[in-house]
Amino acid sequence: xxxxxxxxxxxxxxxxxxxxxxxxxxxxxxxxxxxxxxxxxxxxxxxxxxxxxxxxxxxxxxxxxxxxxxxxxxxxxxxxxxxxxxxxxxxxxxxxxxxxxxxxxxxxxxxxxxxxxxxxxxxxxxxxxxxxxxxxxxxxxxxxxxxxxxxxxxxxxxxxxxxxxxxxxxxxxxxxxxxxxxxxxxxxxxxxxxxxxxxxxxxxxxxxxxxxxxxxxxxxxxxxxxxxxxxx
Amino acid sequence: xxxxxxxxxxxxxxxxxxxxxxxxxxxxxxxxxxxxxxxxxxxxxxxxxxxxxxxxxxxxxxxxxxxxxxxxxxxxxxxxxxxxxxxxxxxx
Numbered sequence: 001x002x003x004x005x006x007x008x009x010x011x012x013x014x015x016x017x018x019x020x021x022x023x024x025x026x027x028x029x030x031x032x033x034x035x036x037x038x039x040x041x042x043x044x045x046x047x048x049x050x051x052x053x054x055x056x057x058x059x060x061x062x063x064x065x066x067x068x069x070x071x072x073x074x075x076x077x078x079x080x081x082x083x084x085x086x087x088x089x090x091x092x093x094x095x096x097x098x099x100x101x102x103x104x105x106x107x108x109x110x111x112x113x114x115x116x117x118x119x120x121x122x123x124x125x126x127x128x129x130x131x132x133x134x135x136x137x138x139x140x141x142x143x144x145x146x147x148x149x150x151x152x153x154x155x156x157x158x159x160x161x162x163x164x165x166x167x168x169x170x171x172x173x174x175x176x177x178x179x180x181x182x183x184x185x186x187x188x189x190x191x192x193x194x195x196x197x198x199x200x201x202x203x204x205x206x207x208x209x210x211x212x213x214x215x216x217x218x219x220x221x222x223x224x225x226x227x228x229x230x231x232x
Numbered sequence: 233x234x235x236x237x238x239x240x241x242x243x244x245x246x247x248x249x250x251x252x253x254x255x256x257x258x259x260x261x262x263x264x265x266x267x268x269x270x271x272x273x274x275x276x277x278x279x280x281x282x283x284x285x286x287x288x289x290x291x292x293x294x295x296x297x298x299x300x301x302x303x304x305x306x307x308x309x310x311x312x313x314x315x316x317x318x319x320x321x322x323x324x
Contacts, residue, residue, distance in 0.1 A: 002254070002257045002258065002260075002261055003257055003260050003261060003264070003303065003312060003315065003316070004253065004254075004257045004300055004301065004302065006315050006316055007238075007301040007302070007303050007315065008300065008301050010301075010315060010318075011236075011301045117239050117240070120240075120241070121239070121241075123292065124241055124292045127292035127293050128292060128293070128295060130293075131293045131294075131295060132295060135295075154295070154297075155295050157297045158294070158295030158296050158297055159295050161236065161297055161298060162295075165236060165238050165239065165241075168238055168239070168304070169238065169239045169304070172239070172304065172306070
């Protein structure tokens with residue numbers, strides 16, 4: 001079976017779960033409307049949560065940038081005092097922080113995308129809810145039970161699909177922020193303890209060795225730059 | 233024909249596009265079966281790209297049901313597998 005067919009089935013099943021079980025179709029209208037309002041609140045909470053997580057990462061990033069600048073100054077001073085060993089150590093730490101900043105940048109960008117998506121979803125949903133609300137009142141007032149049923153099922157299906165979509169999008173955004181929260185909590189601890197190690201995605205042996213070589217190259221070139229700055 | 237991309241809303245596309253979508257869909261099925269992540273990601277991006285490029289955004293105030301549901305752009309290979317198995321976050 002194709003992926004598109006499967007997706008269609010999945011969404012249909014979720015839609016049925018959302019609106020099924022009402023005896024009187026007119027009740028379905030009110031019930032669905034209540035659920036829509038609940039969902040809209042959830043989206044708003046979701047947006048707030050993603051924004052909070054993003055701000056948290058931005059603060060961490062600022063802290064790391066500060067640390068990195070401090071290490072640069074320290075390396076500078078170490079060289080002036082003829083302590084190349086200390087300068088090397090400071091640059092090694094700075095290097096680790098730099099890669100950490102890069103991975104934070106990626107996470108911040110991911111959250112920005114999630115934020116944008118949810119804000120758009122919120123806008124879409126709230127417009128649809130408004131349309132649904134006015135249609136609901138018209139249907140209730142103007143149509144006989146049999147006629148109403150057809151109109152109800154059209155309106156309810158249309159908005160239910162949107163609700164399933166938005167529900168899934170919030171869930172996915174939440175999963176992403178949860179993962180990031182866990183990692184960012186660990187990072188906070190490391191920053192506080194001052195024992196920052198590089199814990200970006202797990203690498204195999206070859207990756208690790210290659211990273212070491214390129215890191216060593218970077219440190220040597222930074223050392224050379226600092227040496228020329230202090231004139232040694 | 234109305235197509236929904238999960239997370240991005242609905243798009244109105246010409247019905248002839250269904251064949252194109254179907255072709256890409258078949259490739260995706262193959263890649264998922266083989267566990268080819270790179271091929272899978274590329275095809276999923278292609279699928280979404282075609283809809284975005286060819287489709288016209290359905291205004292927010294419309295309440296339509298879609299004929300085709302396209303998974304979200306960030307759906308992983310593992311999640312796609314779960315969709316085929318009827319498990320995971322996409323389960324009904």
